[in-house]
Amino acid sequence: LIIGGIGTCEVHTGIGKTFVFFKCLQTLPKNTNVLFLSEAQVREKTVKDDAEFYEKLYGYNPLENYNVVFKLYQSAYKTSVQDIFPNSNSTFICMDEIQDLLSDKRILFILNSNLNNVKLLALTATLDRKRKYIVQDEEITKYQLLNRFCPIIYSYTINEAIDDKNTRELKFFILKHSLDIRKNIKAKGKNKEWMTSEQLQYEYLDKAFKKAIFMPDSKSKDKYVRMCAANRARFLYSLPSKTELVKTLVSKLEGKTLIFGLDNKSLIEICPNAIVETNKNLSKDLEDFKLGKTQITASNKILRQGENIPNLSNIIFHSYYSAWPVFTQMLGRSRKSNSVGYVILVLTENTQEQKWFEAATENLKSSWIYCTSINQLIERL
Numbered sequence: 001l002i003i004g005g006i007g008t009c010e011v012h013t014g015i016g017k018t019f020v021f022f023k024c025l026q027t028l029p030k031n032t033n034v035l036f037l038s039e040a041q042v043r044e045k046t047v048k049d050d051a052e053f054y055e056k057l058y059g060y061n062p063l064e065n066y067n068v069v070f071k072l073y074q075s076a077y078k079t080s081v082q083d084i085f086p087n088s089n090s091t092f093i094c095m096d097e098i099q100d101l102l103s104d105k106r107i108l109f110i111l112n113s114n115l116n117n118v119k120l121l122a123l124t125a126t127l128d129r130k131r132k133y134i135v136q137d138e139e140i141t142k143y144q145l146l147n148r149f150c151p152i153i154y155s156y157t158i159n160e161a162i163d164d165k166n167t168r169e170l171k172f173f174i175l176k177h178s179l180d181i182r183k184n185i186k187a188k189g190k191n192k193e194w195m196t197s198e199q200l201q202y203e204y205l206d207k208a209f210k211k212a213i214f215m216p217d218s219k220s221k222d223k224y225v226r227m228c229a230a231n232r233a234r235f236l237y238s239l240p241s242k243t244e245l246v247k248t249l250v251s252k253l254e255g256k257t258l259i260f261g262l263d264n265k266s267l268i269e270i271c272p273n274a275i276v277e278t279n280k281n282l283s284k285d286l287e288d289f290k291l292g293k294t295q296i297t298a299s300n301k302i303l304r305q306g307e308n309i310p311n312l313s314n315i316i317f318h319s320y321y322s323a324w325p326v327f328t329q330m331l332g333r334s335r336k337s338n339s340v341g342y343v344i345l346v347l348t349e350n351t352q353e354q355k356w357f358e359a360a361t362e363n364l365k366s367s368w369i370y371c372t373s374i375n376q377l378i379e380r381l
Contacts, residue, residue, distance in 0.1 A: 007153035008098060008122035008146060012161040017123040018050040021094045022062035024121050028092055030065040033085040035093045037076055037109075039100040040302060042286075044070040073106045080112040091118045098122035098150070102142040104135045110149055111136075122150045126157065128323065159365045173344045174370045175249065175377055179351065180241040198239055202351060205232040236353055237319040238263040242346060246270050246318050249344070249374050250296055255313025256289075259298035262319045267298040270318070274298040317345040322359035342381060 011017050025034065036047060047070070048063070055061045069084060085091050095101055101109065129143040146152070179198040187196045187204075196204075209228040215221050243266045250257055250270065259274075261267045267274040273285040275297055282302070289297045290309060298318070303309070345368075347357055361368075371377035 005119040006150055007120070008124065008127075008150050010124050010127060010152050010155040010157075012125055012156055012158040017096075017125075018047055019054065020123065021047075021096075021121060022051070022054055024094075024119075025062055025066060025092065028066075028119070029090075032066055033088045033091045034066050034068045035081060035084060035091065036068060036070045036096065037073055037093065037101065038070070038096040039073050041072065042302070043096060073101050073109075077106045077108040077112075080109065080114075081118060082114055089117060093118060093120050095120070095122040095150070098124045098146060099127055099142055102135070102145050103133065107135055107145070115149070120150045122146065127152070131323075157363075159363070170341045170343050170366065171381075172364075172366050172368045173342065173377055173380070174368045175245070175344055175346045175374065176370065176372050177239075177242055177245055177346050177348045179239070179348060185240060198241060202232070202235060205235055206352070208232075232352060233321070234263070236348060236351060237261065238266050239348065242266075242318065242348060243269055245374070246316060246346060249316065249346075249377070252374060252378055253314050253342075255295070256292065256309075256311050257296045257314040257316065258303065258309060258312055259296070259316045259318050260300070260303075260320070261298060261317075262300060262321070264300060266318065267300065271296050271298040275302050276300055277302070312341065313339070314342045314344065317343075320345070320353075320356060320360060322356040344377065 009017065009020050011020065021036075025032075028034075036044075038044070051061050051063045071084070081091055081093060082088075101107065127143050127146065129141055132139045132141050135145055143152075179202055181197050181199045183195045183197045183200075185196060185198060185201065187194055187201055205228070209225070209232050212221070212225045212228045215224070246259060247270050250259065259267065259270060261270075264274070264276040264278055267276055268278070273279070273281070273289070273294060273296075275282055275286050275289070276299060279285060285294070285297065286303075288294045292311060297303075345357065347353060369380055371380065
């Protein structure tokens with residue numbers, strides 16, 4: 001990066017991606033215009049917190065003497081680097097968690113910007129090399145798109161970090177879960193409602209998805225397939241029996257616990273101070289959790305990346321999907337420590353969740369310990 005001025009560092013979360021930004025920044029002349037792009041609003045605070053820690057280590061604040069502007073991907077695509085720094089002859093852009101920029105809409109920031117005399121640093125924990133997206137009417141992977149303007153120049157995976165003991169020692173557990181067969185949930189049709197079970201409702205939604213797959217090709221087929229897949233996924237994300245299982249599990253664990261899930265209502269039911277968009281006290285609850293005033297919280301995407309959680313003992317996956325980069329980002333919340341960290345994934349057997357789990361963890365070398373009950377899991381910790 002220092003030689004060419006452009007490059008992506010693919011580094012496991014927890015190793016110190018922000019320090020990579022600081023080190024690159026120090027190679028540039030003072031008063032350089034710097035744009036830091038990110039997905040999460042909290043990222044500006046965490047960068048500034050990391051700068052204070054950097055100052056304790058090295059004796060100076062790495063952000064001083066630079067004109068640093070923080071901007072979110074959600075708004076950056078509407079502008080360009082020249083709009084932000086209209087009279088700049090040289091600009092440095094750091095794109096945090098670069099995968100969040102690589103979409104049909106957000107890539108417009110790159111396309112709208114003149115990148116001559118602009119140095120680019122992109123940071124990510126891991127980049128999806130398989131799944132294809134439609135970007136500017138082209139089917140392409142995020143990896144391929146990134147390499148067009150900011151190629152990967154360094155990669156350090158979670159497996160390498162584990163082998164080198166540069167990340168926290170983690171033990172991985174699977175807690176098996178089964179769909180409830182009791183008819184205790186409400187289903188709705190066009191003109192009526194009825195009581196059904198998780199098992200029956202899942203079978204209904206899964207059958208609808210498979211039926212959609214084999215429909216004759218038409219303009220409406222793809223949309224209908226996506227709708228059926230989304231209906232099935234939302235149901236699995238919000239299983240009442242799974243929520244109850246996690247509530248019981250959390251009550252028996254020792255230490256600070258972070259629960260990841262994809263349904264905010266379920267997360268709030270598990271933990272009323274969950275760090276989700278619908279929580280009006282989100283900032284205070286997050287600070288209390290970081291300071292140890294509370295020992296349990298839950299989150300969807302807000303804590304997936306960028307936030308440092310000290311003294312975290314347990315990570316629980318309540319619900320998830322198949323994206324490996326997202327999975328490794330979440331693992332990165334368990335920062336390096338002298339104690340072992342526990343990763344517990346609740347797996348609903350004989351459902352699509354089994355395939356999501358296999359896809360999300362296929363690159364992880366560490367073995368999983370399977371448990372059929374909470375008591376068995378607690379005994380093995």
